[in-house]
Amino acid sequence: MQKHDQDYIKRKNRDTVFHLIKNHAPVSRAQLARMTGMSPTTVSRIVAELDEQGYVLESESVTSGVGRKAAWLTLNRAMVLTIGIELDKTRFRIGIMDLDGELVVLKEYERIPTETPEATVMHIQRTLDQLFDEEKIDPAKVIGVGVGIPGIIDHRSGVVILSAQLGWHHVPAAALFHEHLGYETVIDNELKARALAEHVKGRAIHSRKTALIRFGSGVGSALIIEGEIYRGENNSAGEIGHTVIDPMGTTCECGKVGCLQTYIAEGALLKEASKYSSITNLPELFEASRSGHVWAEQIVRKAMVYMGVTINNILCMYNPDSIILSGDIVEKFHEVRTFMDEGELHAMIWEPLLHSFDIHYSSLEVEGVVLGSGMLAQKKFFRVTH
Ligand SMILES: [Zn+2]
Known part of the structure; x- marks a missing residue:
């Protein structure tokens, strides 16, 4: 087997184990081996690597059915954060979301409707810095930003084609956010973000x-x-x-x-x-x-x-x-x-x-757009590091 094939399989196995812990926690190594068909040795090696990188938490040992000790693994949710932002004519909301898609904090702020795009982004940047301080959140844990905006949004290039509510025409919003906040940013239409949140966490x-x-x-x-x-x-x-x-x-x-x-x-x-x-x-x-x-x-x-x-x-x-x-x-x-x-x-x-x-x-009225935008950022920017 070629070396890059082996690397690919290693990465894939690690992603598989990571997502099984994310979706099935608490879970034991033996259960992971059964679910994946990997050998117990392979599972233990991968878990050790994920542990070393801080992605998993191991709970106290409990006695399993056959009298041996088994440890339960859960995801270290607070290890990786994404920021979701809802931007509208007269206000914006900022949410900070953990790996499990739970909002650690959600706050709403006033926006001056006549602000230029750049002034808005700088306003958000100052607010976010303050929020990190108030909530004692480590900015280094943030991997990316998602922003939900009303209007026609080119999500691939990160350009707001037209937002009548914000009065924005052809604004390179993702680049502006990246420049001022320092994080990679994905932008999307707010309703699409909201629908995604309802699908993953809400009524749908x-x-x-x-x-x-x-x-x-x-x-x-x-x-x-x-x-x-x-x-x-x-x-x-x-x-x-x-x-x-x-x-x-x-x-x-x-x-x-x-x-x-x-x-x-x-x-x-x-x-x-x-x-x-x-x-x-x-x-x-x-x-x-x-x-x-x-x-x-x-x-x-x-x-x-x-x-x-x-x-x-x-x-x-x-x-x-x-x-x-x-x-x-x-x-x-x-x-x-x-x-x-x-x-x-x-x-x-x-x-x-x-x-x-x-x-x-809708069950996610206030947090819907923030959650969905954070999810889009997580999907786009989060990779289990290797
Ligand atoms: Zn019309």
């Missing part, structure tokens, strides 16, 4: 085809198929906010007429409401509807109908087994839940697909 753990739909300042969706984000050619698959549902409708911020989001984005609902009242937010709109103002009832009703249309269209296009709904309007107002859960939605779904899916509500 057992789903094989998940569609996440978010109703908020815009309308978007993201699809996970067999554990992988479905991206399309420009990483824009799922941008349903700009599907045209009425060519005779109102003009969208994108310049086209009758886009879906001109009907159900928060801004559109509040603009419609402002014709009748001076309300400025969704809770006030729903309150007006509850107190019997017909104009408010109609706006809320219309929003729910268009949400139903959106869900039906996604089902027809992708045929997912799970739909995860997220966004304030879904999570904070019981009228919307009632609409989704008690038959009204079902009446809007194309009949052959009626029983083909489950509806879930």
Whole structure:
């Protein structure tokens, strides 16, 4: 056998043992040998190497069935950290995630909407330095950064093609973060990061085809198929906010007429409401509807109908087994839940697909994007060192 073949097999065996400890801990050496088919000697050698590098922890010996001592191995989760960042118009969140995908810390900060990209990244850098100090976290343990941003993101080159919320056009964000934070950085569309987190840790753990739909300042969706984000050619698959549902409708911020989001984005609902009242937010709109103002009832009703249309269209296009709904309007107002859960939605779904899916509500509201971005960084930058 050639030397590089031997090296390859060694690396592969070490990765296999590492991931078995990660996913099955606590686990003994004997169990690892059974699971891998490797000899006990090989397993012990690999475990010793991983131990030396600090990846595994060995618990106190316990007596196994045959009266011999067996030690339980677990992952040293705190050994490797990644940073997940959610960046939006008026705020950003920073999370620090361990090897197991658990957030060690998650904090939210205000952002000045008019800041330049460079000023934003420097602001984040100062905040992160402070966070390392406050939480007594060793920056040397961080292997990379993931950033979730709303808009069209070229995840391969790390360039924000267009983010209307941030006002960024062709910004080389990954390079900026790398330069100022000093870590390798991956950037992605925030909804795709959120969907990944729901798939790995949230409502869609057992789903094989998940569609996440978010109703908020815009309308978007993201699809996970067999554990992988479905991206399309420009990483824009799922941008349903700009599907045209009425060519005779109102003009969208994108310049086209009758886009879906001109009907159900928060801004559109509040603009419609402002014709009748001076309300400025969704809770006030729903309150007006509850107190019997017909104009408010109609706006809320219309929003729910268009949400139903959106869900039906996604089902027809992708045929997912799970739909995860997220966004304030879904999570904070019981009228919307009632609409989704008690038959009204079902009446809007194309009949052959009626029983083909489950509806879930996002369980990772605040941490979803941060977690997903951290996971993307871990996936891209973490390798068991050899
Ligand atoms: Zn549009």
